[in-house]
Amino acid sequence: MREWKAEIIAVGTELLLGQIANTNAQWISQQLADYGIHVYYHGVVGDNLERVKSVFEDANKRSDLIFVTGGLGPTDDDLTREAFAAITNKTIKEDTVTMDKIEQYFVKANRQMTPNNRKQAHVFEDAYVFQNPVGMAPGMYVETTTARWIFMPGVPREMKSLMTEGVLPYLKQQLQLNTVIKSRMLRFIGIGESQLEHDLKQIIDHQSNPTIAPLAQEGEVALRLSAKAANDQEANRLIDETEKEILNRVGQYFYGYDEVSIQQQLVNVLNAKSQSIAAAESLTGGKFVEGLVSIPGASSVVQGGVVCYAPSVKQNVLNVPKEILEQFGTVSQECANELARNVCSLLNATIGISFTGVAGPDKVEGKDVGRVHISIFHASGKLISEKFDFQGDREAIRTRTVKKGYELLYTFVKNL
Secondary structure (H helix, E strand, O other), X not given: OOOOEEEEEEEOHHHHOOOOOXXXXXXXXXHHHOOOOEEEEEEEEOOOHHHHHHHHHHHHHHOOEEEEEOOOOOOOOOOHHHHHHHHHOOOEEEOHHHHHHHHHHHXXXXXXXXXXXXXXXXXXXXXXXXXXXXXXXXXXXXXXXOOEEEEEOOOHHHHHHHHHHHHHHHHHHHOOOOOEEEEEEEEEEOOOHHHHHHHOHHHHHOOOXXXXXXXXXXXXXXXXXXXEEOOHHHHHHHHHHHHXXXXXXXXXXXXXXXOOOHHHHHHHHHHHOOOOEEEEEOOXXXXXXXXHHOOOOHHHOEEEEEEOOOHHHHHHOOOOOHHHHHHHOOXXXXXXXXXXXXXXXXXXXXXXXXXXXXXXOOOEOOEOOOEEEEEEEEOOOOEEEEEEEOOOOHHHHHHHHHHHHHHHHHHXXXXX
């Protein structure tokens, strides 16, 4: 069974300028995975003939299935056809079916058609043409001695329609595509990427199908498992077996699948355990509660929060004893414990969490930038307190503090 090496090229200066995002490549990659096709390269090139030719020449040498979006419109800067013709000596002709459609459009719209609109009906002489059901320019399938090329308009709505209704069914038959690629993301928190890889080294070293790809993210790690098989059922079976091996080793750090967030899972477990949360936030300035309330349904578990940035708010609103502030300071375990305990009572929650520390840029009370204390108090009297020394700039420290708070609270509530 042939392994197809696919590449996706987007043509358009507007993509390089950041005026629009290249969502086409992401969507096409997702569709191709369902047909068992691996995408090796994504590329973007501006509306310049020589640069488009250069990108096409490279793709023709290294890939054997190439998808091109954009550059098929009526204007002078739509150069996809011209670039491909220049590197392959393909002849361009006018497609009569497309031209009739374009002419009829202008007649129905009671508008004068400008001559440059004829360009949208240009196709390669030996191409298989996919008529565009929602736009003007058609799609094309063309073969060279080394590769198969698919050309489509860059407008996402048109591209998706062509892919779904024409290109993919044609490729399945033409290339005899009888496999699928399925992926599943496993999400972990409380373990670093290097430790996760170390713990799973034996599994990763012997991977073949499924493949295992670690992906580090802010404060957490993900593993993408990808399996290639004859059908969805077989692919899922292969992934299930590998997932079981992985979770047998590091399952205590696992919190969810695919696009789920730790905030979502925290809201879920708070609901499941019939718990409510209140937060006292100093250096995080409300970011912890903000992240939770962004989750639909958070109102059932989030009582609220107090941003206690100034020492006077810690003392006068959250009732941290003056003696504790004077003896231990605001950046201390003792202060964090009082904040967690008192916000729990003040906002009538079952759990209180507190954050106090030094985000920078300067030391506070002799404590280095990055020193953070997080405490969690349960109405039953259970209390935990953790100290951290985070690295990074001010925003990174605040973000890592919030993510660590989600992690600690998630574990705390699960074990209630």
